[in-house]
Amino acid sequence: MFISKSMDYQNLSAEQFKRRFGVYKQTYRKMVESVKSVEADSNSPSKRGPKPKLSIEEQVLVTLEYWREYRTYFHIGTSWELSESTICRIVNKTEKMLLQSGNFRLKGKKALLNQAEIPVVTVMDVTETPIERPQKKQKDFFSGKRGYHTLKSQLVADQNTEEIICVFCGKGRGHDFSLFKK
Known part of the structure; x- marks a missing residue:
C-alpha cells in the first residue's frame, strides 16, 4: 500500500x-x-529556512x-x-x-477532585499497553499479569454524559487500584 x-x-x-x-x-x-x-x-520575527x-x-x-x-x-x-x-x-x-x-487537552486527576458537581455514576477503566523493554529500571515496567513490559493508562468518565473526566498514565508494575490512589 x-x-x-x-x-x-x-x-x-x-x-x-x-x-x-x-x-x-x-x-x-x-x-x-x-x-x-x-x-x-x-x-517568530522571520520564517527562516526552506x-x-x-x-x-x-x-x-x-x-x-x-x-x-x-x-x-x-x-x-x-x-x-x-x-x-x-x-x-x-x-x-x-x-x-x-x-x-487548549481545545484538545484532556484533564488530569486533579480535575476529578476540583469538580463542583461530582458525577453520580463514573466509569473507570485501566488498560495495559505493551512497550519495548526499557534499558533501565525494567522492574518498574514489568507486568506480572501480562508477562511483558507495559504502561498503564487510566480513564475516568461520567456515564451519563459520556464526558471524559480525566486520564492518567503510569508504569506497568503496580496494581490498577494503586494507580487510582496516586
Whole structure:
C-alpha cells in the first residue's frame, strides 16, 4: 500500500475519512484551525529556512495517521515521501500546538477532585499497553499479569454524559487500584 503525499483525502466520504484517520471531518477542521491560530500567535520575527513540503492540513493528517495506526515514523515517512526525522518533528510540533490551543487537552486527576458537581455514576477503566523493554529500571515496567513490559493508562468518565473526566498514565508494575490512589 503506497500512499502518495498527494493522496486525495478531500474526496473521501465522511465515513471513509473517519475510518482512515480516526476523527470526523469537523474535528479535523477544528484541529487545523487550532494549529493555524497557534502558529499565527507565535511571535517568530522571520520564517527562516526552506518552506515545509507539507501544508498544515497535511501535517495534521500525518499526526492523525500516526495516532490512528501507530506505525513507525519510517513507514509514515515513506508513505508521504519524507524522512523519518521530518515526520517525527511534524508529529511533535503538531501535538504541541494542539495542546497549546487548549481545545484538545484532556484533564488530569486533579480535575476529578476540583469538580463542583461530582458525577453520580463514573466509569473507570485501566488498560495495559505493551512497550519495548526499557534499558533501565525494567522492574518498574514489568507486568506480572501480562508477562511483558507495559504502561498503564487510566480513564475516568461520567456515564451519563459520556464526558471524559480525566486520564492518567503510569508504569506497568503496580496494581490498577494503586494507580487510582496516586
